[in-house]
Amino acid sequence: MHNNRNIQAELEGISPLIAGISNRNVYSVPDGYFEAMLADVLQTVQHFSSAEKAIPGFTVPEGYFEGLAGSIMNRIKTEISEESGALQALRSAETYTVPDGYFDALPGSIISRIQSGKEEGSVLLEPVKHINPYRVPAGYFEELSAEISSRLTEQPPAKVIIMQKRSSVFRYAAAAVITGLMGLSIISLLNNRQNTEKPSIAMTDVITDANKMLKEGDLEKQFSSLSDADIVNYLEENGEDVNAALVASVSEDKNLPDEEEYIFDDKTLDNLLNELNIKDNKTTTN
Amino acid sequence: MAEHLDDKELLLQFKDEATREAAFTRIIKKYQEKLYWHIRRMVVEHEDANDVLQNMFIKVWKSLENFREDSQLYTWLYRIATNESLTFLQQQKKRSSISIDDEESPLTNKIKSDDHFDANKLEWKLQLAIQKLPEKQRAVFNLRYYEEMPYEEMSRVLETSEGALKASYHHAVKKIEEYILNG
Numbered sequence: 001m002h003n004n005r006n007i008q009a010e011l012e013g014i015s016p017l018i019a020g021i022s023n024r025n026v027y028s029v030p031d032g033y034f035e036a037m038l039a040d041v042l043q044t045v046q047h048f049s050s051a052e053k054a055i056p057g058f059t060v061p062e063g064y065f066e067g068l069a070g071s072i073m074n075r076i077k078t079e080i081s082e083e084s085g086a087l088q089a090l091r092s093a094e095t096y097t098v099p100d101g102y103f104d105a106l107p108g109s110i111i112s113r114i115q116s117g118k119e120e121g122s123v124l125l126e127p128v129k130h131i132n133p134y135r136v137p138a139g140y141f142e143e144l145s146a147e148i149s150s151r152l153t154e155q156p157p158a159k160v161i162i163m164q165k166r167s168s169v170f171r172y173a174a175a176a177v178i179t180g181l182m183g184l185s186i187i188s189l190l191n192n193r194q195n196t197e198k199p200s201i202a203m204t205d206v207i208t209d210a211n212k213m214l215k216e217g218d219l220e221k222q223f224s225s226l227s228d229a230d231i232v233n234y235l236e237e238n239g240e241d242v243n244a245a246l247v248a249s250v251s252e253d254k255n256l257p258d259e260e261e262y263i264f265d266d267k268t269l270d271n272l273l274n275e276l277n278i279k280d281n282k283t284t285t286n
Numbered sequence: 287m288a289e290h291l292d293d294k295e296l297l298l299q300f301k302d303e304a305t306r307e308a309a310f311t312r313i314i315k316k317y318q319e320k321l322y323w324h325i326r327r328m329v330v331e332h333e334d335a336n337d338v339l340q341n342m343f344i345k346v347w348k349s350l351e352n353f354r355e356d357s358q359l360y361t362w363l364y365r366i367a368t369n370e371s372l373t374f375l376q377q378q379k380k381r382s383s384i385s386i387d388d389e390e391s392p393l394t395n396k397i398k399s400d401d402h403f404d405a406n407k408l409e410w411k412l413q414l415a416i417q418k419l420p421e422k423q424r425a426v427f428n429l430r431y432y433e434e435m436p437y438e439e440m441s442r443v444l445e446t447s448e449g450a451l452k453a454s455y456h457h458a459v460k461k462i463e464e465y466i467l468n469g
Contacts, residue, residue: 018466026409027330038314041340041347042311044344046307049307
């Protein structure tokens with residue numbers, strides 16, 4: 001039964017059975033427990049309290065930081081001077097000794113050994129310095145050259161890139177450009193002829209000579225009389241890229257790298273020029 | 287009568303270092319029995335109740351200085367006692383190697399091992415029935431049934447809404463009735 005009527009009424013509403021049960025305390029505590037518990041807790045708390053008191057707030061004497069630097073410097077100076085004195089005393093006390101007159105005789109001794117050419121180490125090594133401890137099979141050197149020759153013949157033939165002579169390289173380049181120019185000129189002249197009845201005599205001669213050269217196939221023969229420098233100058237004056245012209249003229253299609261190789265290796269063009277031996281020809285020819 | 291000083295006065299004295307220990311002694315004396323029995327009904331054994339109660343008061347000593355006076359000291363102490371009891375029971379569960387298939391829970395065994403246990407008395411049957419409740423619901427039932435605590439205060443102690451507490455208490459009574467009738 002509850003003293004609180006509201007709680008009793010509530011409980012009766014939920015369960016008359018439970019409301020009828022005494023709510024008296026069935027548990028018990030040892031005699032004097034609460035007094036002892038209070039003493040235990042206070043003892044523990046006092047321990048905490050004294051531990052807290054044992055840690056005072058950190059303080060420094062008044063003016064401590066103002067004099068700190070000077071104090072440290074004074075201590076450093078004192079320790080240095082004390083250390084110096086101790087080192088000085090140690091320095092004067094020699095631990096090792098040398099024979100009497102050792103340093104007087106030392107220069108002369110060194111000079112005489114240099115002059116004799118027999119330093120202590122070399123005196124020991126001198127007798128053995130020409131002895132080779134290693135050996136080779138008998139007749140090795142006699143057979144070596146023959147063996148190398150035979151192995152060389154077994155090697156697969158190296159890739160050969162056929163190159164034109166340097167002099168003809170420039171000629172082919174110039175011929176390619178000039179042939180193109182001549183072709184364009186002829187087309188231009190033919191167009192003009194439709195507009196003007198009579199071309200000039202000089203241009204007619206040029207066209208006649210050009211047709212003759214192309215028909216007889218002796219363009220190379222004509223260019224062979226020109227120097228490399230003249231051809232390079234001609235190409236440059238006509239706004240041509242000498243390197244590009246050379247590459248176009250000397251490399252066969254089958255020797256050109258695939259497009260993918262330019263993507264995978266940005267030195268592909270350099271490598272090709274090196275293979276063709278025409279890189280920086282402008283510099284070498286000038 | 288120092289014991290009858292109200293909680294606000296005790297807290298003021300506690301904040302003064304000169305009267306701190308005296309104030310704390312009065313706080314313990316004022317609440318020790320109520321808190322002990324609340325803890326004891328939760329953990330059953332006296333030794334366990336004693337450990338929980340002492341640890342709880344030491345925590346109170348350490349944190350009372352920062353206690354926010356917008357809640358009552360009485361409510362705060364009950365909250366700490368309840369939480370410490372629940373924590374203790376959780377730790378006991380973890381340490382216990384008894385399988386959940388075992389018929390008797392450790393708390394039931396502790397009740398039955400009490401020197402005054404009498405299986406024929408309804409009061410002891412009631413204790414066995416209470417231990418069958420889930421821990422939080424057991425706290426709700428004990429605070430209402432034994433401490434006769436208003437739902438409003440229980441709400442502050444357990445940080446649960448009054449409606450939820452009423453429902454929880456109702457279900458707890460029904461479970462206990464069922465256990466006593468059929469258990």
